Amino acid sequence: MPNKLKFKYRTLFENAIEGIFQTTPEGKCITANPALARMHGYDSAEDFVTTFSGADRSLKEIYVNPEDRSRWTRLCDEKGSMEGFESQVYRKDKGKIWVTMNARAVKDERGNTVRYDGTMVDITRRKEVEAALKASEERYRTFIDSTSDAVFLKDDQLRYSIVNRLLRNFFQKEESEIIGRRDSELRTKEAATKARKADLRSLNSSSIVVSEEIVNNRVYEIRRFPVKLEENRVGVGGFVRDITKRKRAEEEVKIKTLNLEEVNAALRVLLKQRDQDKSEMEDKILSNVKKLVLPYIERLKGKKVDEEINTYLGIIETNL
DSSP states (O other): OOHHHHHHHHHHHHHOSSEEEEEOTTSOEEEEOHHHHHHTTOSOHHHHHHHTTSSSOOGGGGBSSTHHHHHHHHHHHHHSEEEEEEEEEEOTTSOEEEEEEEEEEEEOTTSOEEEEEEEEEEOHHHHHHHHHHHHHHHHHHHHHHHSSSEEEEEOTTSOEEEEOHHHHHHHTSOGGGTTTOOHHHHSOHHHHHHHHHHHHHHHTOSSOEEEEEEETTEEEEEEEEEEEOGGGOEEEEEEEEEOHHHHHHHHHHHHHHHHHHHHHHHHHHHHHHHHHHHHHHHHHHHHHIIIIIHHHHHHHHTSOOOHHHHHHHHHHHHHO
16 A cells, blocks of 8 residues: 555544544454544553553453443354444443444454454433433323323324323323324224314414313313424324313202202292282281171270270271
8 A cells, every 4th residue: 555545544543533443353452543542531542552452451341231342243243244333331430431333343264253343432422311311201201191181292293292191091002002193093083083173273273272072971171282393393282181070060060050940940939829828818817807897896986885995996996
């Protein structure tokens, strides 16, 4: 190889962002570039190679899980190469980092592996972000699974993208059977059509759209609202609440109210009848007094009686 070309390859090797290595099947380091050395906390590539090329040290010891090296070398031996192998490794200070590797097996004429050529990239930051996202998703899932309402989110094509435990119970299906599907694939034609109409109303509304559905003799209240998704897309979020008890209570109150109204109407009739009876009784008493009592008082007053009796007759007449 001409010296000029060798210099270009050496320059690429020395200045590459990725770690580059060559290692024997036994785990001895043949060569490494500065990026690989820095990744593992060593001052230079020579320091790294010297450390792991001697009789008492091996690259096998840098793996947090010792089986990882055996697995990726086995993949290389069987397939000739492997890509995107992720593993956690130790730095010089015993700190841990995550790396991803691509490697190929270099074999002799007999098909025996004589070395592995590969590259390594530090993906610790990505793994930390993934772990944080996973933890956030776990917290989110724990939260929505703990709510007293069924919760769902549909994408702009009205396909389910998030469902909680109660909604899975509502559909009586596993999460994998719901995610990515529309109501038309999960429900009866009538129920799916009704749900689609409510979803479309929600997409075109700035407020919550409330509807009710009856499923298996249970009454559900569904509150839908538009949700902004990535890339300026809009989906539909919703809460499903079982309001069967409330509806039954409302129906009982309604029935009791009607019964009370009927009782009140009957009482009003009875009171009116009582007033009429009372009025008739008073009229009858008054008529009897006028016919059977007052005439005799008048006749007594016309008789010659002493002054005291006349006084008593006047009092009786007045009171009557």
